[in-house]
Amino acid sequence: MDLPPQRSAGLARLQEFLPHAAAYARTRNEDRGPEDRSNVSLLSPYLRHRLLSEAEVCAAVLARFPHARVEKFVQEVVWRTYWKGWLEMRPQVWADYLDARDRDARDWEDHDSYRRALDGETGIGCFDAWVAELRRHHYLHNHARMWFASIWIFTLRLPWTLGADLFLRELYDGDAASNTLGWRWVAGLQTPGKHYLARAENIRRYTRGRFHPADQLVEDAPTPSGVERPARTDLPLPPAPPPLAGNPRRGLLLTTDDLGLGRLLAHGAAEAPWTAVAGARPEEREEGSRVPEVAAVREYRRQALADALPASGPATDHLGPARPEDAVAWAQRARLEEIWLPYAPVGPTAPGVAGIREALREAGYRVVPFCRQWDRLLWPHARAGFFRFRQSIEPLLDEAIATEEEAFAAAP
Ligand SMILES: Cc1cc2nc3c(=O)[nH]c(=O)nc-3n(C[C@H](O)[C@H](O)[C@H](O)COP(=O)(O)OP(=O)(O)OC[C@H]3O[C@@H](n4cnc5c(N)ncnc54)[C@H](O)[C@@H]3O)c2cc1C
Structure with a gap:
């Protein structure tokens, strides 16, 4: 793989x-x-x-x-x-998750059961094998993610937030929305009245007999009660990319949330519409965040970002974790007039992008925020x-x- x-x-x-x-x-x-x-x-x-x-x-x-x-x-x-x-539309769910994760991490730091789960030493063969697979391949099959999360929550009785944290840090595809809401769904917090219980027979069947944790799983647990539906807010999306008008010294700042934008926006243009393109990974300096701290995942994102920067044409810069002042220094170096800044969805990148946007505006640059048409629709x-x-x-x-x-x- x-x-x-x-x-x-x-x-x-x-x-x-x-x-x-x-x-x-x-x-x-x-x-x-x-x-x-x-x-x-x-x-x-x-x-x-x-x-x-x-x-x-x-x-x-x-x-x-x-x-x-x-x-x-x-x-x-x-x-x-x-x-x-x-x-x-429910950013509070992410904010609440972060708070609960940090609280649970402090409370559970010294618990043996948590350590054993992280080390893949629970004695439940399939679970321990998935921990090893996750750490080696940084990927798990969807069904394994469901079984894993269910065993974590209902058999090992560990807080779901810490399991979600492990996935988010280890998966190459670790994503604030799919991961947090996937874990909430298994835990019975996403769809009131529904939780997901892993069953030994189902695991045997769908792993083609590779695993069969007979009598090792809690296969019956009540659905969490009192689950409230989070309040829905308006979608604060900026407009779709405007047509490339005029010929200002234009810069594009890419983040790991959307590495396809450079190609998408430049497509069909006779010449590169950018004077300079930079890539930033502000999620790496999120205070208190442990995402992504796994070296292989960090390196994966760095290489993905490098791949997205144009090989020829505009000047390219890899700004790394990119503090706001690094973005301003880049704009000064490239003598930019206008900077296109993609919308950062709820997740670890968004606070850093907001800081960069403010700093660029304060420094007098014209910032053009925009959002992909797919997302807007x-x-x-x-x-x-x-x-x-x-x-x-x-x-x-x-x-x-x-x-x-x-x-x-x-x-x-
Ligand atoms: C507890 C839990 C945590 C998860 N965490 C993540 C995560 O951090 N990032 C992530 O991308 N997916 C996550 N998923 C969803 C899903 O497991 C993976 O997207 C899928 O396994 C990836 O493998 P694939 O590309 O071979 O998927 P395929 O089965 O080939 O599906 C094609 C694509 O559809 C999307 N997709 C498929 N299933 C889902 C799903 N249930 N939810 C959202 N998108 C889906 C993915 O982008 C995937 O690449 C999670 C699921 C669970 C149950």
Whole structure:
């Protein structure tokens, strides 16, 4: 299982997966182990950083098969979009998670059961194997994530926030929305009245007998009661990218939330629309954050960002954790007049991007905040459950794909 952090590797993986896309609905629940991942796409690290976009992945499978045959796969891709939109309208859920995680980390620091879980020494064979797999491959199959989270919460009785923290730090695809809400869903906090209980027989069946934790799991636990639905706020999205007007000395600042924007915005332009492009990873200096502190994940993001900077044309800079003053110094060095700053979704990058935006404005630069059309079209529909979301975006999906797929179709 090799998932190099380059767009070319993501495109190659997509090509490899395409013939299997129609069988996905039938086979996707099987976790065949790291040696055989042919039944799932393994595209999550690429989608997470948008080395590949949701639009182009959907377009590729829909070009290969009729919609009905790949409906399930497209549905899973838009789960990611749904979770992002849902959290965007409930930022307090992320803030509460961070507070609870820090509190739980202090309270549980010295507990043996927590240490044993982190070290993969619980004695539950499948769980310990998944800890090792997570630390080695920085990826787990979706079903394994569900079983893992369920065992963590209901069998080991550890706080869900600490399990979510482990995933967020270790996964190459670690994402504030998909991860936090995935854990909340298993714990029974996301959909009132529903939690997910891992069962030994289900694990045996869907791991093809590799694991069978008979009599080791708590298979019966009450659904958490008193779960409140978090309040929904308005979506504060900036406009879609405006047309590239005039010829100012223009800069683009990329973050690991969306590494495809340089290509998307430059597509079709006769010459590079940027005087300078920089990449920043402000999440690495988030105070109190332990995301991402795993060296392999940090290096993964660094390489992904390097891959996204144009190989020729505008000047490129890798600003690393990028304090606000580093961004201002970059703008001065490149003698920029205007800086395009993508919207940072709820998660570890957003506070750093907000600081950079303020500093650039204070220093007198014209800042152009913008948001991808895919997100602008689809996120506002994540108002309630996934079923309603899916129904309301169905008539919009072709448009959402077309807005970006056109631009990506010819890209290498
Ligand atoms: C507890 C828990 C934590 C999770 N944490 C993350 C996370 O941090 N980052 C992340 O990207 N996904 C997360 N997921 C969702 C899902 O497990 C992964 O996206 C998927 O396993 C990635 O493998 P794949 O690319 O082979 O997926 P495929 O099955 O091939 O699916 C294609 C794409 O659809 C999207 N997708 C599929 N299932 C989901 C889902 N349930 N929720 C959201 N998007 C989905 C992903 O972008 C994925 O790459 C989590 C799920 C659970 C239960």
